[in-house]
Amino acid sequence: MRGYLQMLIWMMLFVIIIEMIFPDSAYRKYIKLILGCILIYTMLQPIIGLVKGGHNSYDDYVKYYEARLSGGETALLEYNNQLESQQQVLKRYYEEGIRSTVEKEFDVKVQAISLSYEGNELEEITLTVGKNRSGKIHIGTIHIGNKSDTLDGDEENLKNKIKTCLRDFYNVQVCNIHITVQKN
Structure with missing residues (x-):
């Protein structure tokens, strides 16, 4: 009452x-x-x-x-497991997409890739690239004394092009994209 x-x-x-x-x-x-x-x-x-x-x-x-x-607790647990597996698939998809895009566009081999996320959004990309698939590196004409045409200049130019491509496609800030070029 x-x-x-x-x-x-x-x-x-x-x-x-x-x-x-x-x-x-x-x-x-x-x-x-x-x-x-x-x-x-x-x-x-x-x-x-x-x-x-x-x-x-x-x-x-x-x-x-x-x-x-x-009884919905088990359904919630199952839903969370399913969500986690879908997020893992999405992360692998991002990784493979970045790898194929960089290798196709810039004729280099991606040797290592690391992605970090803020929540569910891609926040930072770290790449290590090396020689192209054929094992040959094309080096343009080098002029002595002109720094922009040296091999290091080409590496910086390659890094900038890769960063621009990834920034435009994956909407990640350039300062959060880290690229290392191996010289072996």
């Missing part, structure tokens, strides 16, 4: 607050009708319970659904 009176008091407070929120609305009469129906239902609930044959029907209802929801 105490729980019923508390519920009735809270329901009346709810009705008063809703009427304060919509004081002069064009829909005031409809709001009052709905709130009145809810209040009448709340007041008649003990009588409805007696007619149905049990005064704890609401408690039985709550217990029934609590039991059903407790």
Whole structure:
């Protein structure tokens, strides 16, 4: 009985607050009708319970659904496992996509790749690239004294091109892309 009176008091407070929120609305009469129906239902609930044959029907209802929801813990665990496996597949997909894009576009061999994530988003890429697949390195004409045409300049140019490609495609900041060129 105490729980019923508390519920009735809270329901009346709810009705008063809703009427304060919509004081002069064009829909005031409809709001009052709905709130009145809810209040009448709340007041008649003990009588409805007696007619149905049990005064704890609401408690039985709550217990029934609590039991059903407790079975949902295993479903939640299964869902989390499935989500984790899908995220692992997505990470492998990112890794293979980056590897194939860099190898195809720049004729180099990706020897190592490391990806770091912030939540579920790709945050940082670390690459180690080496010779191309054929084992031959094409070196353009080198002019002595002109630093931009040296082998180191070509490596920097290659790094910048790879960073630009990955930045545009994977939306990762250039400062978070680290590339090492091996010279073997």
